[in-house]
Amino acid sequence: EVQLVESGGGLVQPGGSLRLSCAASGFTFSSHWMSWVRQAPGKGLEWVANINQVGSETYYVDSVKGRFSISRDNAKGSLYLQLNSLRGEDTAIYYCATIVPVKCFEYWGLGTLVTVSS
Amino acid sequence: DIQMTQSPSTLSASVGDRVTITCRASQSISSWLAWYQQKPGKAPKVLIYEASTLESGVPLRFSGSGSGTEFTLTISSLQPDDFATYYCQQYNSYSGYTFGQGTKLEIK
Numbered sequence: 001e002v003q004l005v006e007s008g009g010g011l012v013q014p015g016g017s018l019r020l021s022c023a024a025s026g027f028t029f030s031s032h033w034m035s036w037v038r039q040a041p042g043k044g045l046e047w048v049a050n051i052n053q054v055g056s057e058t059y060y061v062d063s064v065k066g067r068f069s070i071s072r073d074n075a076k077g078s079l080y081l082q083l084n085s086l087r088g089e090d091t092a093i094y095y096c097a098t099i100v101p102v103k104c105f106e107y108w109g110l111g112t113l114v115t116v117s118s
Numbered sequence: 119d120i121q122m123t124q125s126p127s128t129l130s131a132s133v134g135d136r137v138t139i140t141c142r143a144s145q146s147i148s149s150w151l152a153w154y155q156q157k158p159g160k161a162p163k164v165l166i167y168e169a170s171t172l173e174s175g176v177p178l179r180f181s182g183s184g185s186g187t188e189f190t191l192t193i194s195s196l197q198p199d200d201f202a203t204y205y206c207q208q209y210n211s212y213s214g215y216t217f218g219q220g221t222k223l224e225i226k
Binding site for chain 1: 119152162163164168173205209212214215216217219220
């Protein structure tokens, strides 16, 4: 059974940092592009970042470029998102998701909540 | 960047109704479009991918159509479990994905 379990969310002050993790199991993690998607409270879905199988290609939505960094550790089956210079508008549930050819997002985690507030 | 315009934002309908949600891309995305259903407190669930391919296990009352810039999701006969929020999403390139704004399907 495929499982994606996010962790690392919490309350942080504006300008602060957090590192989110996503532990993957039940599939060949190293064979898949992976993604982070977020959802602000009561709002819609927003794609945040993609990373290829070996971590050599990364892409970001414009609003997080230069502040967020996606990475992975295939040996540990883990995906990460480093969040720096956090702003109030970054408050959201952050989901990790697997990307498969043709279908795009196939599996999603349950999400981890990041709250940016003083 | 590719923008996705989804309409309507809210849709009131009754059990048994046929409903259609539309999504327009700001440039051609071929058939690289997915539709998701999301219920409160849950992660999204894929219903349709590649514009018209039904995900395994999804009821046949859901269907998708379109290509290029215009896409539709149709639910042929609404069931009580279908009242949720629906999103379209383009995945034309790994370098950037975009979701539509969402359509909240409410009980009339």
